Amino acid sequence: MKTPISEAAIKAMLTREKALFIQRNPKSKGHSDNAARNWLRGVPMHWMVDWGTPFPLFIEKAEGVDLTDADGNSYIDFCLGDTGAMFGHSPKPVVDTLLREGAHGFTTMLPSASAVKVGKLLEDRFKLPAWQITATASDANRAVLRWCRAITGRKKILVFNHCYHGTVDETYVNLDHGKPEADRALIGEPNDLTQLTKVIEFNDVPALEAALAPGDVACVLAEPIMTNVGMVLPDDGFHAALREITRRTGTLLIIDETHCMSSGPGGYTGEHGLEPDAFVLGKPIAGGIPAAVYGFSTAMTSRIRDYLKTRPPGHSGIGTTLAGSKIQLALMQTVLETYFTREAFAPLIALAKKLEKGLADVIIKHSAPWHVVRAGARVEFMCCPTRPRNGGEAAKMIHQPIDQAVHHHLLNRGIIMTPFHNMLLICPSTTGAHVNQMIEGLDHCLAELMS
Ligand SMILES: Cc1ncc(COP(=O)(O)O)c(C=O)c1O
Incomplete structure (x- = not known):
């Protein structure tokens, strides 16, 4: 330039x-x-x-x-761990919780009573009823893509050019002179990512219409403001159009608030009244200790429950051992109560x-x-x-x-x-x-x- x-x-x-x-x-x-x-x-x-x-x-x-x-x-x-330490490094309420709760076990593969409180807090803050915990926002995004594919039966996803959603392979597709191209810097990627990922420019409503029209896209994964290529704000009316077109084409909408949660206690979604089907929040949710959450709308939750009735038992490909741990829950409770207000x-x-x-x-x-x-x-x-x-x-x-x-x-x-x-x-x-x-x-x- x-x-x-x-x-x-x-x-x-x-x-x-x-x-x-x-x-x-x-x-x-x-x-x-x-x-x-x-x-x-x-x-x-x-x-x-x-x-x-x-x-x-x-x-x-x-x-x-x-x-x-x-x-x-x-x-x-002013970097604050790229939002991991958004509420400061080692904030006292988080350290106090760590010292108090850490003495009673970090991880057990079972829920603790904090799960009841944290679930309620998540619903209260982000207005979605059903939640899951992961260790990172990358994991949360990967999991949500799976749920979306599972309940829609569609394989493709759509992302915006130059987005970043963590280490989620299929999001590493950019436009090169208008043509989708997998990021060459991605290490060890065996798949042709352009096969299942559609990529268009942010704020381009006609391109969105065209990409979703065939009805083969499971979900759009979007940050409400693009934050990883400098900051790109949505045009007036862009989010309304995104929601209307996704609904009309049976495409699920995932809003990744990992960075945009800086907007307010309910993230950009809360401040601007967005209505995502799925919502992802990572980094500072446990004060900088690895944790992230994802939540689903009532309608999506009921589709997932129906889907689960048909699923054979076995490994789901979603969830890791240290996710949903006792210590994550305790820290999240403190962070949600103290800072998400x-x-x-x-x-x-x-x-x-x-x-x-x-x-x-x-x-x-x-x-x-x-x-x-x-x-x-x-x-x-x-x-x-x-x-x-x-x-x-x-x-x-x-x-x-x-x-x-x-x-x-x-x-x-x-x-x-x-x-x-x-x-x-x-x-x-x-x-x-x-x-x-x-x-x-x-x-x-x-x-x-x-x-
Ligand atoms: C919007 C967005 N989503 C997800 C992630 C992934 O977060 P993590 O690296 O904690 O998995 C990032 C990381 O910067 C991000 O900016």
Whole structure:
């Protein structure tokens, strides 16, 4: 993408900041060198090196919004584990529950009485009657796709170009000049994913009509706002059209709220009155301990119950041993009661609005061709002048060198943003002073880049 920010300015900043990063982090460098022998790519998850820094920061501790690395550098964390720590790192109510309940067993392969309370809380917060637990949002999405296929008898699914729903193979299909193409970066995929996955652009109602018209799609899996390619907002009326067309064609609608739950205590669905057949929520639901949930509408639940009467006994292909555990349930109860409330979200959203305005003002001050978007407690600045309407447009606008330069600049000044794009999340420990520091950080960055 063309940018009035000169390539030379970006390169100069990145080169200098990489050198500064190396200088500031000798202990992380040492850990990185030592870990290289026993871990693929030197890290416990291979994508941890994809942050793009010369080596990963090794984190010593995380509390609230504060991170401290191995070299004793401290950071304000706006990444918050990419929402896993959306309510802060080790929030006290979660730690208290862990200490109290952890002494009485983590996992038993049987339900605990918390299941009754958590089921009621889930119904109360998200307005759906029937729920299941998984260990991750990826697992939840995979499970829901299976239920949808089972009860519709249809094999195909539909996703939006450049979506991300976790490690769910069949969602890794993008449009390449209008043609569905499986993501070549996917490791070890034996199937031709384009056979069972239809992919269209977000906000494209005619394409949706055409794709669902044959009546062969079990479900549409969608984030209500696309959040993994920068942020792409739905057009006015898009969700109404999506719901109407899916209903008319007998296609189930899954809303993946894993990131959009930043919108409010009922997620984007609750804030905007969506009516999904299935709903997925992961990451912070147990305060950052692995857990996710999925829920079904009354109609879908009754179809599943009918289907189950016909199913022979045996392995279902859904569910893992550690899912639905005693400790997950206890933590979920605490998190749902403490944080999934309008009162808890209100200050987060107020602070996010302050951040949104501050960043927008800085962008205007420097006449940068950028803009800011927000979904409740989540703010993102996009390095392009106008809002992309779909994943294809958004992917073209991502300017990796700029993102890298800005991220390095901020990291070296004690601010962590989400890698891969420019997401900033507010948690209960974030303060106005933290937000001001972030705004000033971007101000300094842009002053240098635009000069
Ligand atoms: C929208 C969405 N759904 C699902 C997932 C998968 O979450 P997990 O990696 O916890 O399985 C992600 C991860 O970022 C996501 O962004």
